Structure formats: C-alpha cells, structure tokens
Amino acid sequence: MTASEPSSPQSGTPTPQKTAPHVFDAELRRIRRARAVRRAVKSDKPAFFIPRCAEDAADRMQDINRRFERALIIGPPDFWPQLRELLPTDKHPTTVVQAYDIDPDDAADFGLDIGAPDDGLPIDGPKYDLIISVLSLHSVNDLPGALLNMRHILKADGLMMASLFGGDSLRELRTVFYSVEAERLGGMSPRIFPMIDFSQAAQLLQRTGYALPVVDTDRFTVNYGALSTLIGDIRDSGDSNVAVARDRRHLSRDFLKALEAAYRAQFSNEAGKITASFEILWMTGWAPHDSQQKPLKPGSAKMRLSDALGAKEIKI
Template sequence: MTDAMQVFDRTLVRRRRDKVAAGIGAVSPILEAAAERLLDRLDDTTRRFTHALDLGGRGVVAPMLAARGVEMVVSADLSPRMAATGGGLPVAADEEWLPFAPDSFDLIVANLSLHWVNDLPGALVQLRRALKPDGLFLASLPALGTLQTLREALGAAEAELREGISPRVSPFPELRDGASLLQRAGFALPVADRDRLDLRYRTPLALLQDLRAAGETNAALARDTRTPPRALFPLALSRLSPEGGDVPVTLEMLMLTGWSPAPSQPKPARPGSADTRLADALGTVEHRTGDPTRPH
C-alpha cells in the first residue's frame, strides 16, 4: 500500500476498540438501529443464507443473523477483544488482509465498520473473493454529512484559539462513490443508496461520550498530536448547543449491496435485442434525428 493511501492509524483504531470492547453495550441501540436498516435488505431476496461473515458487528449483527436462520456466523474484528464480543465464532482479522479462503461465505455483513480502512477498494475485492458465487454483500458506512455540526464547531473553535485547524472528525465517502466502489471490486448488480438515523443528545458532552464508547474518536494520521488548548472542547460544545438545549445529530449512512458474480444471475440484454419498440410502449410516435416534422 502506498503512503498516499495511508489515511488512518490502524494500530490506534485497534487499541481503541480493545479498550472499549467490554462496554460496547452502551452504544448498542445505535448500532442495532443501523443494523436493522441494513438487514432489511435481506427481505428483498428469497435466498436462504447458511454461512455468514459479520465484519465489525460489535455484538449486534451476529444475533440478528442467527434470528434470521443463518446457521453459522463468524464475527471478525480488527480488535481481538471486540471480536470476542461479536456473538458468533470470533476471529481477529484485519479488513485490509483478510484471512479467509475464497468461497468461504454466502453472506457478508459489514455494519458501520469499514470507514477506518485505508484501502477500501482493496478490502472490497478481498470480501468479494471470500463470497461464494451468488453470495450477497451488505455494508453500511457513515457518509458525508455525518457529524457535520461537530466538525464545524470544532473547526471554528480551533481557528479562534490558534492559527489553523486540524482534522478532528474522520472524512466520509459520498453516495456517488458507492456503486463505483462495488463495480471496481467486481461485484455484480451493485446498488448504493442512502439512509439516515436522526439522533438527539441531552448535552453535547453525551455525544462525545458515545463516540468514545464506540471507539470512534479521531484516528486520522494527519491529526494534531499536540495537547489541545484547554478551552477547545468547552468552546466547541457551547457552539453545538448555544442555549443549553438538546443536540440533534444526524448519522448519514451509505448503504451498499452487491452480489458475487454467478452464471445464474440476470444480465443486461444485448443492445438492439428488444422485440418491442419504446415508442410503442409509450404510445407515442418515433421520429428520427433531423426529421423536420419532429416536434421541438
């Protein structure tokens, strides 16, 4: 992996997940709400899945898959301690160097777990290879717009206290990135859409406490490692709630769906193979380009 692709401190991510694994239940309601929206996509298929990989599910996804009749679930996480809380067969695994053989699973679910990966296209290729033909991949990632108010409050407070600002909230992908990432990784029938969770905290401090409890604090390599000014966080939090009221927070989610290629899957028709004209289906008159009678 080139230095240009190194965005996150993966060792720091693992250490933080190890640290918070025992208390991850504090943020389970948020993880469960996101997982429910992601797994709703299983209702759109009649396929029955038997061997699933729960990637970074943090004790939420594996029980949901078991409740849906999945016979065997492997719960993998970068953090060994977090993997042990996953609810399935625990495996400590780096998403950038997956230890699974090709055709190992017929379902892979990554719920809010791939956004700390440096080489996301490479990780998706490995996940596709770990799927059996016609296996299903489901993933949710925080998308652009997530924690935007916190990002702006921290930036404004830091700019006021000292020259310049440093990244304190992770960069997130845009919706338009989703389908292209799946196609690049070789998934068939790729779909990328957007969902959101609207959260509300009684205090700004409660938001920071949840981020710490989930192991989701800043791990960007470009972060400022100096001790922040003492007034930084109090000033930023005051901007989040100027009147001391509740703090609304939006979790924008990029939802990805893709299938491992298989001969039995539907394929787009060959251009020119249609036996019905579009004009006939629409009940209109077909005009050639340059036809003077063509309406303008």
C-alpha cells in the first residue's frame, strides 16, 4: 500500500512520491456504481447498507457540539437525504456539496455536484469544515492518497468521517468460494477483493496527518434465504468484484448451485438461512489546529501513576 505524501508540512497540496498499485479497475467501478444508483432510483429503495450508515453518521454528528457550515458528502445520492432526515435542523450544514465516483455526466443527472473518485477529488484549497465519505474508500487504488486529499480540502479543525467495508466482511462467502473453486476449477481466484482491517485504518489516519484519529467497527450478521439475495445486495451497493486480478470466467449454473450448497452446509442457522458477516470501519479525524488537545510530553506528569491509583510502586 503506497501513498501520495505532502512535499512538506507547509506545502498545502500533496505531491505524489510513488504510483499507487493498480489493484482495482477504476472504470469498471464507476460503471457499476452508476448502475447501482440507477437501480436505486428506479426502485425508490436505497442500497441495504445506506440507511445503517446514515444512522451511524447522524449519531456521530449529534455528539459534536458544532454546526458545520460547508460539508462535502461523498457517496450515493440517496445518502444525504436520509442523513438530513435524521438530524435536527440546527445540525444541518449551511451548504452541502455531494460527490460520488461516477461519470460526471451521470453525476449531474442524479443531482450530484462532483463526479470524481475519492483519490481524485479536485484540490483547490481548504473549503470544507466537514467531509463524510460513505462506503466508497474500500475500492480506491490509492487509499492513503484519498485520505490525504480530503485532509487538504478540509479547513483547519475540520472533521473527516469515512465509512468503508473492513477485512472481516463476507468471510463466509470467501471461504466457500475458495473451497468450491478448488474442487471444481482446480484453483482459487480473488472473487472478493481485499479490504483493510482495523489496525491498518488506524495507521492510515496517523500517516496522513489527521489529528485526534479514531477508528471504530460496526460488525453485524445478516441472514439470507438465498445466495442470490446476498449477491443482489452486493450489486445494489455497487461493490461487486472490480479487482484487476479477478477471474473473468462466467460462473455456470451448476457452479452457483454447488456454491450455495457449500454455503448452506457450512454457514446456515437453525432456520435454514445462510449467514453473512459484514464489517464497516468508521475512520474519524480532524484537520490539525492549535486549539485541539495534544498529548503531554513524556516525563511532564506532575504526579506518579502509583500515587494517583493509591497503589504501592515496586521497582523491577
């Protein structure tokens, strides 16, 4: 994993030092996300995960004693209306700019202001005091660069919140894919693209210069009556496999039947439904500002920890 780093702490704009690895097919991701948005508009039904993320984002915003003036919302166009409904009026940002990684022409059709990938947002100086990225960062080629770009368009003491699928997502589906492919195709391929874990997310926030970084995890299990319903939820979120190294062979009906049989044999509940695990990582950080709390320097404490705890100190 590589990053675009600033040339100096005072530069204000990132200077690429290395080329990010080409793990994901960016054009295919853009096409599939646009299709997912069209399906959501046609059915008037948001992707399964969007309401959950809207509730989480609303809870976080209501815990912050501030009204944000100018917000950048990165995600499907139906996210902001849901978040807005969950927030009291005094928590609504004065101005909201919406962006998503789809073709600019499609973005305009869906009422979005910017059509650009998270790691390719226009950087024209700090202008936002709030950025929320919704289930978008897990399939960008330059995740550190995307986080860095967002920090550079945040005003000092501005807040960045980002949700993305974590590495524990779809572990059951990954397991059965590997077993059925090994048996029927004589090998294994990356059917589910790689995702970062909790510790990697925390390291990335620190590496890209966010102050007061916090990472927390939303883990949950969903029960499905059929494998096709699970696959439908993945497609509706625009997150079907876009890895460059994906196996492009068409899966036969017999293969899919074997896949569902293996899934039910290994991961089904007492009601006969298959279970699917999801993990959504929430990354929160602030653009640095002098007013923010800072950790004390080592050795600057005025009281021993043992005295504060009323315990006896034993030298080793």
